[in-house]
Amino acid sequence: MTIEAIKQVAELVKLAGRIDLYEQILDLREEMVTLRSDKLKLSEELAECKRVQDISDRLVKRGNFYYKRLDDGKEDGPLCVTCWDAENKAIHVLEKVTTDYMGRKTNVLVCDWCARNRIQK
Numbered sequence: 001m002t003i004e005a006i007k008q009v010a011e012l013v014k015l016a017g018r019i020d021l022y023e024q025i026l027d028l029r030e031e032m033v034t035l036r037s038d039k040l041k042l043s044e045e046l047a048e049c050k051r052v053q054d055i056s057d058r059l060v061k062r063g064n065f066y067y068k069r070l071d072d073g074k075e076d077g078p079l080c081v082t083c084w085d086a087e088n089k090a091i092h093v094l095e096k097v098t099t100d101y102m103g104r105k106t107n108v109l110v111c112d113w114c115a116r117n118r119i120q121k
């Protein structure tokens with residue numbers, strides 16, 4: 001039964017003068033709205049749990065990074081260990097060049113999301 005149909009039944013009961021039933025129907029309608037909202041929230045949480053589990057099952061840790069096994073046998077990465085372990089975010093680290101105070105350039109792998117994985121390459 002849809003929420004609109006419940007509302008129509010409630011109006012008919014009200015017209016019949018059964019205010020006690022009318023109020024019970026309104027309470028049931030409110031509960032139905034809450035249950036639907038809870039169901040949607042749980043469905044979203046379940047989908048997120050499945051997404052995280054799927055990625056977790058595919059992750060391989062090498063050195064200070066994760067690599068995700070893909071269906072074709074290749075790997076996606078390197079991914080930031082901190083971002084995955086703390087927030088379940090599969091964030092790629094990027095190779096950047098830094099210059100120290102002496103003007104020497106160094107290639108580093110950096111996670112722009114958390115900026116914690118400054119690993120010298």
Ligand SMILES: [Zn+2]
Nearest residue numbers: 080083111114
């Ligand atoms: Zn990170």
